[in-house]
Amino acid sequence: MTEYRDANGKRLSDYPRPSVAVDTAVLTVPVGGALSVVQVRDQTDGDWRLPGTFVHESERLADAVLRSLRDKAGVTGLAPRQLHVFDDPSRDDRGWVLSVAHLDVVPAASLDLGDDARLVPIGEATGMVHGHDDILGFAVDRLRADHRGAPDRHGLLPSPFTMSALRGLHEAVLGERLLPDSFRRAMVPLLTATDAKAAEGPGKPATLYVR
Incomplete structure (x- = not known):
């Protein structure tokens, strides 16, 4: 050659x-x-x-x-x-x-x-x-x-999860506080709500979601 x-x-x-x-x-x-x-x-x-x-x-x-x-x-x-x-x-x-x-x-x-x-x-x-x-x-x-732009893109949270747990994860990743209502409005269309609920302190049980 x-x-x-x-x-x-x-x-x-x-x-x-x-x-x-x-x-x-x-x-x-x-x-x-x-x-x-x-x-x-x-x-x-x-x-x-x-x-x-x-x-x-x-x-x-x-x-x-x-x-x-x-x-x-x-x-x-x-x-x-x-x-x-x-x-x-x-x-x-x-x-x-x-x-x-x-x-x-x-x-x-x-x-x-x-x-x-x-x-x-x-x-x-x-x-x-x-x-x-x-x-x-x-x-x-x-x-x-x-x-x-997306909820828990890399699957760091075990499913199903509450909205507050998801927000806590995103706050940890982004290094900033997120407004609960604004975060919920942005994430709900991208998630599927299950029939299950989880107790998170006082108040009504929280809905559990999956990606």
Whole structure:
């Protein structure tokens, strides 16, 4: 086979190229808690960051993501999707590293984290190395956009649920208080009311909904 050369007579190996990494923001909302992210502790530096890894030779991006989640966070069974490519040549102090960021949003109960992983509110996950703060910010913006137009887009609440529980989830995701009446009017057309009721303190039982 003839070796490939471009119009300038150069081979692929003649061009400098970045290292390629994958980094994943795994987001969730613990019961009664704030929007949170999975962090892993680096074995060398001891700092906390998003789970990620360099892509190995001939490895698919999706396989590298699952490998990093398994080996660094002790998490399996997730299905992250590509979020964004972070390609600023100066973003990583280790050198020219292109990061293909991924996002997964899962119920907190489905996360069984390893010893070197933790779940922390996004407001506390700051000062991370290798541009991970930017990746987390981008992931949070995407998740919040999802929740502004649809009820519990990622199935964080077990069904059926009350309207107040749904509103509490959306408040945790959006990081802001929502007017109950306005929220109800926006969500009811997008939900199906069941015949079941749930007691929520004094007053008449609340209707239970499904997506």
